Amino acid sequence: MNIVKKNKSTILLIAVMVLAALYMFFGYKDRVKHLDSENVAYTIGEITDFGWGSKSSPSFTFLFSIDGKEKKGFYNITNELATTINNSIAEEEYFGKKFLVKYSVDKPKYYEMYLDKPIPDSLYNCNGCEWGKPPF
Structure with missing residues (x-):
């Protein structure tokens, strides 16, 4: 039972980190797109x-x-x-x-x-x- 709790915490932490990285990446891409536009x-x-x-x-x-x-x-x-x-x-x-x-x-x-x-x-x-x- 304790192992399952630790795994859930790890999975949640990894998911938050991946979502934060995706947010930063797509924010950067949006900035570049708008500044390179006409x-x-x-x-x-x-x-x-x-x-x-x-x-x-x-x-x-x-x-x-x-x-x-x-x-x-x-x-x-x-x-x-x-x-x-x-x-x-x-x-x-x-x-x-x-x-x-x-x-x-x-x-x-x-x-x-x-x-x-x-x-x-x-x-x-x-x-x-x-x-x-x-x-x-």
């Missing part, structure tokens, strides 16, 4: 904060606007910048800077900021601007 738009994001996770990569917090509503986004720093950045570098070189943000029109919760595409001076004061294609 129904995306571009806007401007401004970096406002920098943080360190205890077991995750450093990240920037940025603000961007969709249909006049301000949203908060996060950019995980996973390239070589992650090994060199600190609070003073983030403040001096990134705070207040603006970069291109791509988002899904159907599901605006899916977005990505392009740290390699800083906003040019000609568009720097363009607040709330949105484009169907990258403006530069």
